[in-house]
Amino acid sequence: MNDPKLCIIGGSPRSGTRNFADLVSSHPDAQLFGEVGHYALPNVKRVLNEMSAYHAEEEERRTLRGRGRSKNFTPHRVALTLTGMYAKSPQLPFNFNALTPTQVVGFKTPQIEKRWRLMHELYGGFENERYFFFCIRNLDQNFLSLHSRGWRKDVEEYVERLLPLLRSIVKFKTWNDKKGGGWHIHLLHLNAFIDSVSHEDWLFDRVYRPLFGDEAREAAAQAVANTGNRNSTLNVTGKPARAELTDEERHFLNKNADLRAAVERLNAAFRIDLPIITPR
């Protein structure tokens, strides 16, 4: 089976998932759709299970009859097709027959790492490289961006929602490393991208080379040149994100032991230095 490569972009909302998805999509060999709500995955699984059971029964009948061609039901491809149908802007199926193993298909779903086991169950059958990109940014900025975007929750609730993401991605990576899950898991730190001397070098090293190979440097440069950050707070709300935390918010983020522990584990697992509060 000539499966294309699979690319799923997850991570915390307002951490560059849209921007990185657009950067990947701008490559001519990539077809990414999205956004898909992570809550759609159980629906995809339910429909897929019903389809698989139906085709298994039919196949059994065919075998008993002793005639007819064997079915070609490939659950991982059907799972991707169904995922597209459940996207916020629903998509029709990829033409898998026209795709080659060097091409990349996938989607972006913030917070999907919370459901990494289900994600593996649905898409783990791709017989080609499978990439998962976890997008994150400095946590104070992540909170401020969410808040400016209209998410009217306080910092306590932000941490409560963030912790499962940080813990899940570490668990996913640990499981993948130990059990040979077959996923290439990368962390994309938005601040590192923004602050990088050369955006195209950064994008090439961390995204384009793994997905598209050593020849993709020029394509990475073009992607950076042609892709705007259409989901930036300024573009979406018409005003820049709130720039400063209140003292209470800063204090809470700094002193939360659970958050600190989760960030330390994340930093250790991915060998990065994600700060909770952006250094001045």
Next chain:
Amino acid sequence: MPSYLSQILSDDEKFIRWRVCWGVGFLMITVCVVGGYQRSGTRQFTDILNQHPDIQISGEIGRHSFVKIRRAVKRLRSFHAKHGGELNARLDVQLAVATSALYAKYPKNIQLKGSGSVVGFKTPRSEWYFDQIADIFSSNSTKKVFLFCNRDFRDVFLSLKTLGWKMEIESFVRFYKRSLRSLIEMSRSESVIKEWDINIVSLDQFLSADEKGEWIQQKIFQPLNVIVSARDAMQFFQNTTNRNSTARATGKPREVVFAESDWNYCLQDAELWQLLGKLAEIYPGQGFNTLEAFS
């Protein structure tokens, strides 16, 4: 719009073209379901339709999967309604067809062809479960066409027999009557005919037509509001092979002699003739007059 086009286009087609010309809204989509008893040309007529660059009829979809397709489509609609997804009439139909194609005997990730203005599937005996099909394509803003493939039932029986169908005439007549009954129910249901155009496509008439191109143009493409010339229609036919013919499927020609005992059995089945009579009334000259033709 050029005057010659105004003369040949139907009102619906004019309206569609007007919308497209002026960029108003979206291109209207037509749903086409090909049904009728098996061995009545469902595959051949579907193949001819699929020759058109804007028509995508997938299949064959097993009729037992309709209940599952309906459930899957219903869930998809509820999901998008709950989460505010953008599901216009066109997309609704396309997703229903894409879901159906995943339930096909040989599942497919379907690709839309051309403008994607006509989509659907073919399922012999789909009329048995028409209520389920109606739910699968419940969107009001679409044109819906059901093509019922019809053939002299004696030929259907002989074709099935040659193909290895081991049942006796009694079983065949029972199943065949169910198809006829379903078609009558559909044709008499106000809610169905309000939304669906039911068209009979007679294989016998097609085979005996002198001008096959014209016949195809009028009987298959016209009901779908698809404009093709008789010449193009003929070309579509010539591009297809009757890949499901008895000779191709079995390697031997179809039996041609309907046994006298089988015919006697049919003659004494009053309900069969009653059903055929009713259909001959509803669809005069569409091949439901077997007894008359025999006489």
